[in-house]
Amino acid sequence: MDEAAGGQWRSTIAAAQAGDRHALDELVEGWLPLVYNVVGRALNGHADVDDVVQETMLRAVDNLGSLRDPDSFRSWLVAIAMRQIRDRARRRQPVHLDESAAQEATDFAELTVLRLQLEGQRREVAEAVRWLDDEDRQLLSLWWLEVAGELSRRELAAAAGISRQHAAVRVQRVKERLETARGIVRALDGACPDLREVTARWNGRPDSVWRKRLARHIRGCGYCGDTREAVVPAERLLVGIALVPIPVGFTLSLAFGGKTAVAATATATSVGWSAKVMAAITQPAVAVTAGATFVAGGAYVVTQTPDAPPPRASAPTAASTARPPSSPPPPVSPSATPAPSPTPSQTRKVELYGTVVDAVDRAPDPNAEPADLPRRPESGITSTGGAHAVMNHRGDSVTLTGQGYVLVRWQIAPQYRAGSLVMPAWTGLKGKLFHVASGGGRRMDDRVSSTDASATGMGNATTGYAVPPPGTQQMWQNEWFYVDGSVTLTQNERGADYNLSVFPSSWNAVNEDINFGPPDGATRYGLVRDTGKDDTPVPQYATRATPTDAATVPQESRVQRS
DSSP states (O other), X not given: OOHHHHHHHHHHHHHHHTTOHHHHHHHHHHHHHHHHHHHXXXXXXXXXXXXXXXXXXXXHHHTGGGOOOGGGHHHHHHHHHHHHHHHHHHHSOHHHHSGGGGTTSOOHHHHHHHHHTOOHHHHHHHHHGGGSOHHHHXXXXXXXXXXXXXXXXXXXXXXXXXXXXXXXXXXHHHHHHHHHHHHHHHHHTSOOHHHHHHTTTOOSOXXXXXXXXXHHHHHTOTTTTSOSSOOOOHHHHHXXXXXXXXXXXXXXXXXXXXXXXXHHHHHGGGGTHHHHHHHHTOXXXXXXXXXXXXXXXXXXXXXXXXXXXXXXXXXXXSOOTTOOOOOOOOOOXXXXXXXXXXXXXXXXOOOEESOOOOSOOOOOOTTOOOOOOOOOOOOEEEETTTTSEEEOSTTOEEEEEEEEEEEEEEEEOTTTOOEEOOOOEEEEEEEEEEEEEEEEEEEXXXXXXXXXXXXXXXXXXXXXXXXXXXXXXXXXXEEEEEEEEEEEEEOOOSSSOEEEEEEEOOHHHHHHHHTOOGGGTOSSOOEEOOXXXXXXXXXXSBOSSOOSSGGGOOSOOOEEOO
16 A cells, blocks of 8 residues: 555554444445456456455455554455455356356456546557456456556565566566457457458457467468557556446445354454454444445445436537438428318327438448547446357347447358348337447448459359348448447348347447548548437337347338337
8 A cells, every 4th residue: 555545544444443334434445446446357347256356355354353564455455356366266167267158247348448438559458358368367457456556566466476576477478468469459440351251250259269360360461460550558558547436236245254243243252353343233224425334134235326427419510421311391382271280189199210311322432531420428338248249140139228339340251151131130129229320441342352353241253242131221340329228139140141249339439430541441431320319310120129030120210219
């Protein structure tokens, strides 16, 4: 703990050891974010994060009386967290350590990007963590806090249970692997046609096999290996970065081994300090602070309250390049007799939002920069598929809930099966859904080969092409949507072979994607479809109904208000 704060925490720890419940509250509340970040990053948001955080704080509270030097509290607490992480790894079978076992858990890399609003290379570093092995992520969780100013190297080594010299060697190795992973993230965000072929059968979940395979491709690829901007060392990007805030709805409950308050108090005399704490919490629920409560039964509860709602979206500053021309209203004849207004019993007004702009449109000029992208409120999107859902087969689906931006990335594989495309469908819509932008550096019907003039993202003359239904909007590599409510996206593949990757994302990511154009190595700039209002287009094949077969959703994309 740094010297500036040492005096404050020294007295707080001493008071908590003496049984002061307010001091204990302050201690838990003050250090919970650090533990949450260590555990969350080490496990990359696995479903076990909450349990490991709970166990760490429980052990710290229960053993606080044994801490002799308050100045070592931080390294002592982090060491407890690392022991719990390692114990968890030993208890689990390898298959359970796979992040895919917890698809509904929040991916910590994505949480870091969203909650801290990271952009550019800072976002790249956060997302690269997914490509590290468990042991490397554990050490990285400590090194991340070291370069962010939250831990010293001495504390890092103590928490990892190694010498400072050994810590220096291991940190260097992790940094090298992190740089390799950054290259992979950068390449996957690009538009290399050869890489698309390499990843045709990748399930979208990072692992060591694909890390080596992609790293090998990048080393031999002039496109992927050509960094378009100077790469800033990770430690410089992370200096001064804040801790990721504890997410809305996170609850910490320290139940002291599950004993009732009476039973715990009766046995606590053998452990000294704990008896004083238990004596203080045998009363009915007592609010200690806005975020923490002692409750009967020997539980200490901390609940993160929601953030203030984000500001309303501002009006767009430029017209969307995809907006269709509006028809002028018909002239009104002065002599015309106005028609009587219908009564409520005669008609029922059906309010719609969104526009039908999904007729086939022409690709913009490659060098035409996109219009300004309006900024809509973001409180975050949760996905039943996690931070990166990959839908490979008919019937695969993902449900998106919240308020924010979503990327749907297309991967068409006509070399395996060309022909008619049965488009994905958005069903069970509650709230609003908009198609706000298209990007990825190219439309899927753009050329992808310098040697085969017939080759596009939809196929080539030899293998055949994937063909959307008549009137269907030509998809781009990246299609961006805005959800304010809840909706389910279903993959309806029945003809041509295609995959969809679905990422909850952010306005920053959309804006960065669509402004990456030919000067940067892309085929074309992206396209803004968002007007900032309710007349922004709704994606095709969207409905508030939940049909048995999602492939039966009609193409028209105006949606009735709920």
